[in-house]
Amino acid sequence: MSNRRRFAAMTVALALIVGAGAIGYATFLRMPQAPAAGSLGAVFTLTDDRGQPITEKALSGHPSLVYFGYTHCPDVCPTTLYDMAGWLKTLEPEADRLRAYFFSVDPERDTPEIMHSYSGNFTDRITGITGDPSEMQKAIKGWRIYAKKVPTPDGGYTMDHTASVLLVDAGGNLRGTIAYQENTDVALRKIRNLLQQE
Structure with missing residues (x-):
């Protein structure tokens, strides 16, 4: 040549x-990126999966795992909730003071009853949260979550959203995230670190 x-x-x-x-x-x-650690959050009034009012105060006073997803999610959300249930089980009894929340990015379809049934398929330790879409937007924006409705050819829609689990300390501050399908040992280490920050 x-x-x-x-x-x-x-x-x-x-x-x-x-x-x-x-x-x-x-x-x-x-790609939807996880928010950076720091002081995030928002004032909101939503509804938990038992039909009771819930506000941002639920994220204070104890460490929390916070996840934003939706029940029509085909893969990422069920996988993540399954992982969360596993972490909570593995970390017993030290995780007894840890709360876990599943915020719906699709509150138009996700009623409290649907959220309760869906979360219950994985564990009774995860509280589903839904409510008025405008109130949910406050939480989504306050935690810098990416969530976008994506139309489908059949006239329906799916949701594109941040897939990370937020690690929130007892003061309501974001301390870090667990990536989608992160190594289990790494995820557990992050949660243990969160529990030690109380």
Whole structure:
């Protein structure tokens, strides 16, 4: 192969690598990212899965696992709730003072009854939270959660949303996150660290 052809081939290969990298980076930027640790939250009045009023005060006084998802979710949400149930079980009895909340990013469809039935499939330790969509938006925005309705070809919709579990301390502050399908040992270590921050 001549030097000219070799140079041309290398140029094309380099262009392909740079192009692939740019596409990958753009895709990464579009992925729902977990919020950064710090003082987040919002004032809200919603409804728990037993039909009782619940406010932001529920996230104070004890450490909490907080997850935003929805019951029509095909894979990420059931997987995450299954993981949460497993963490709570594994960490007994030290996790007895830990609360777990499942906020619906689809309150239009997720009634308290549906949330209760859905969460109950995994554990009775996770409290489902739904309510007026405008109130839920306060919680979503306050915790910097990404949630977007995505139309489907059949006329329905699905929800694109942040997939991380938030680690909230007894003061109501975000201390970190657990990524979707994070290694179990790493997740448990993060929760133990949260429990030690009381």
